[in-house]
Amino acid sequence: MKKLQSLILLALVCLSSTFVNAQTAKSPKREFRGAWIQAVNGQWQGVGRDAMQAELTRELNALQADGINAILFQCRVEGDALYASPYEPWSRYLTGQQGTPPSPYWDPLQWMVEQCHARGMELHAWINPYRAKTKGTQALATTHYAIQHPERCFSYDGLMIFDPGLPENRAFICAVAKDIVSRYDIDGFHIDDYFYPYPVAGLPIPDDAAYAAYGRGRDRGDWRRENVNLFIRELHDVIHKTKPWVKFGVSPFGIYRNQRSWAQGSATNGLQNYDDLYADVLLWVNEGWVDYNVPQIYWEIGNRAADYDTLIRWWSQYAHARPLYIGQDVDRTVQKGDMAQKMALQRSLPGINGSCQWYARAVADDKGGYGSALRTYYHRTPALQPAMPWIDKKAPGKPRKVKVVWMPEGPVLFWTAPRGKKEMDVAKTYAVYRFAAGEKVDLDALDHLIAITPQTFLALPYVNGAQQYTYVVTSLDRMQNESKAKKVKVKL
Numbered sequence: 331m332k333k334l335q336s337l338i339l340l341a342l343v344c345l346s347s348t349f350v351n352a353q354t355a356k357s358p359k360r361e362f363r364g365a366w367i368q369a370v371n372g373q374w375q376g377v378g379r380d381a382m383q384a385e386l387t388r389e390l391n392a393l394q395a396d397g398i399n400a401i402l403f404q405c406r407v408e409g410d411a412l413y414a415s416p417y418e419p420w421s422r423y424l425t426g427q428q429g430t431p432p433s434p435y436w437d438p439l440q441w442m443v444e445q446c447h448a449r450g451m452e453l454h455a456w457i458n459p460y461r462a463k464t465k466g467t468q469a470l471a472t473t474h475y476a477i478q479h480p481e482r483c484f485s486y487d488g489l490m491i492f493d494p495g496l497p498e499n500r501a502f503i504c505a506v507a508k509d510i511v512s513r514y515d516i517d518g519f520h521i522d523d524y525f526y527p528y529p530v531a532g533l534p535i536p537d538d539a540a541y542a543a544y545g546r547g548r549d550r551g552d553w554r555r556e557n558v559n560l561f562i563r564e565l566h567d568v569i570h571k572t573k574p575w576v577k578f579g580v581s582p583f584g585i586y587r588n589q590r591s592w593a594q595g596s597a598t599n600g601l602q603n604y605d606d607l608y609a610d611v612l613l614w615v616n617e618g619w620v621d622y623n624v625p626q627i628y629w630e631i632g633n634r635a636a637d638y639d640t641l642i643r644w645w646s647q648y649a650h651a652r653p654l655y656i657g658q659d660v661d662r663t664v665q666k667g668d669m670a671q672k673m674a675l676q677r678s679l680p681g682i683n684g685s686c687q688w689y690a691r692a693v694a695d696d697k698g699g700y701g702s703a704l705r706t707y708y709h710r711t712p713a714l715q716p717a718m719p720w721i722d723k724k725a726p727g728k729p730r731k732v733k734v735v736w737m738p739e740g741p742v743l744f745w746t747a748p749r750g751k752k753e754m755d756v757a758k759t760y761a762v763y764r765f766a767a768g769e770k771v772d773l774d775a776l777d778h779l780i781a782i783t784p785q786t787f788l789a790l791p792y793v794n795g796a797q798q799y800t801y802v803v804t805s806l807d808r809m810q811n812e813s814k815a816k817k818v819k820v821k822l
Contacts, residue, residue: 362684397709429471495540650681664698
């Protein structure tokens with residue numbers, strides 16, 4: 331009994347921020363609310379296990395209270411690992427020296443999976459696929475891929491890049507991905523905006539050898555795009571063959587093409603995915619090779635070269651074949667003061683299913699009141715993840731034995747998990763709704779969703795026992811397909 335009481339108290343602490351009243355601002359029932367936690371800025375380098383865990387715990391608690399429901403955790407920066415990899419050395423961005431394991435030993439990716447799931451958040455493993463060395467790295471471990479196979483990489487502007495034109499490199503990165511997906515209980519696999527390197531004026535990409543071997547006389551640009559297309563398709567396939575429920579997402583640069591390059595492009599003037607990075611993002615979306623797309627629209631509304639308003643409307647019009655989430659720059663939004671306008675656009679335009687915040691610590695630190703705005707207004711009610719019926723659309727069974735039990739700490743809503751034979755049919759989390767006496771039980775009435783929890787119980791707020799409520803519990807599977815409802819009435 332003491333153990334159960336402790337679990338209830340822990341769950342109450344973890345979920346305290348999800349309780350809402352009937353007067354809260356409306357928000358979509360399904361919405362991706364992500365945040366990127368990066369390693370490449372060196373924030374974890376050599377800080378040690380205890381300090382890193384303490385800071386991550388602080389951030390995750392704040393982000394949970396701010397309504398964030400997905401964390402994109404950078405676990406591979408430069409052909410290295412912030413996890414126990416059989417293929418690549420431990421990252422210097424974790425331990426301070428590439429190839430040196432953490433001491434005391436721990437696995438940050440595994441720890442993050444557990445911590446996020448305990449809070450009802452998704453964890454997406456985020457890797458940089460092609461970067462083999464950042465500019466600041468002075469030495470690579472002897473076990474690093476670029477040391478073992480230098481002929482498969484090229485240097486560019488102080489970086490070292492896995493040559494995208496070589497099939498061996500695509501196969502290796504896919505093997506790394508398969509290893510992560512197979513050994514960690516992640517919800518998503520995420521890659522960022524680095525494909526062919528960001529161009530430097532007067533500095534050509536040194537891929538002549540690969541082009542001579544595999545180009546077959548094609549236009550160099552078309553050949554490079556095809557190399558990246560092959561990689562995206564192969565990565566998608568290996569992820570879904572390993573675990574069908576793991577979502578594959580990409581966060582490309584915010585401009586696909588400018589109008590001066592393509593009549594259907596955006597009215598912008600900046601770097602282009604298609605022409606400069608050789609990333610044909612629209613093809614990936616339209617072919618279904620990615621499960622979600624997070625263009626980094628980091629500019630402010632009214633920017634002369636890349637207006638946020640122009641770009642979000644362009645992506646909404648052309649890239650809605652898969653869920654579209656908007657990459658938001660917290661620092662710039664705070665500086666320019668246009669959060670309200672951006673959120674209004676995000677929630678009013680068709681095909682947009684949420685956003686992702688760059689970067690998580692800025693939200694957790696409540697920079698410029700950004701986290702408070704999410705917590706008190708935009709994310710006041712929890713949200714399910716957007717549906718992905720092409721992966722799975724079968725709902726799990728509904729919860730069983732839903733009842734209220736009066737514990738020493740107060741009333742607790744209990745239920746039993748439904749039966750599920752296959753992994754995709756098993757309930758992983760539960761949605762809890764609350765309706766006051768006289769209110770119609772309508773699960774699409776957005777303000778009534780009060781919690782999404784991995785537990786099979788929820789502590790209820792007791793006032794004086796005079797108000798009657800109907801509580802409704804539904805099951806959610808790995809894709810957050812929602813079951814039929816079970817309800818119970820209680821006076822609180």
